Amino acid sequence: SQQGEEDPQALSIQEGENATMNCSYKTSINNLQWYRQNSGRGLVHLILIRSNEREKHSGRLRVTLDTSKKSSSLLITASRAADTASYFCATLTSGTYKYIFGTGTRLKVLA
Amino acid sequence: DARVTQTPRDKVTEMGQEVTMRCQPILGHNTVFWYRQTMMQGLELLAYFRNRAPLDDSGMPKDRFSAEMPDATLATLKIQPSEPRDSAVYFCASGPGGGETQYFGPGTRLLVL
Numbered sequence: 001s002q003q004g005e006e007d008p009q010a011l012s013i014q015e016g017e018n019a020t021m022n023c024s025y026k027t028s029i030n031n032l033q034w035y036r037q038n039s040g041r042g043l044v045h046l047i048l049i050r051s052n053e054r055e056k057h058s059g060r061l062r063v064t065l066d067t068s069k070k071s072s073s074l075l076i077t078a079s080r081a082a083d084t085a086s087y088f089c090a091t092l093t094s095g096t097y098k099y100i101f102g103t104g105t106r107l108k109v110l111a
Numbered sequence: 112d113a114r115v116t117q118t119p120r121d122k123v124t125e126m127g128q129e130v131t132m133r134c135q136p137i138l139g140h141n142t143v144f145w146y147r148q149t150m151m152q153g154l155e156l157l158a159y160f161r162n163r164a165p166l167d168d169s170g171m172p173k174d175r176f177s178a179e180m181p182d183a184t185l186a187t188l189k190i191q192p193s194e195p196r197d198s199a200v201y202f203c204a205s206g207p208g209g210g211e212t213q214y215f216g217p218g219t220r221l222l223v224l
Contacts, residue, residue, distance in 0.1 A: 042217050042218055044215070097159060097208070101154040101156075
């Protein structure tokens, strides 16, 4: 399979804590994106990091990218119950428009 | 607020029947994707189009699935004949091209009995 893999598969934390999710991939990429999916709904884009970037911030989100290790992490700080969702990384394979999605991390934030 | 729309939202059908799912991409987007999501396989890319031309449909079972873009405002995914293993949520997504953000529709939840 060419799918990326997220780690952990599931994560349960208390409101206010930080949540960290990791993504590993296999191909050479142009960029890596993180998406959120609430139960039964479509995916919503969160943040994009290009292959020549190492870190990016957006509000409470922090994304890092290590192309030498083919891995990325998503940090959500000061989590809220509304952050409860599944989070997916998606990599854009170099030279194509083909996105490969990871297996997802199910995050549960307890109020 | 521009959105990708998909119809129907839910579909229950019997094995052997034809299923047609429709997607209206965001106006001005030139890239359209079809994905299938199941618990077992996760999110799988079935096909993608750029400027209405199919660039890759290698993820689709060719004998029963077909994807088309009759015009820039409509993408269709057909299954004929449908089988119980096709039960899944099918998502359409569009993008402005150039490897940027994809915008997902709400999905079509398909159940084949």
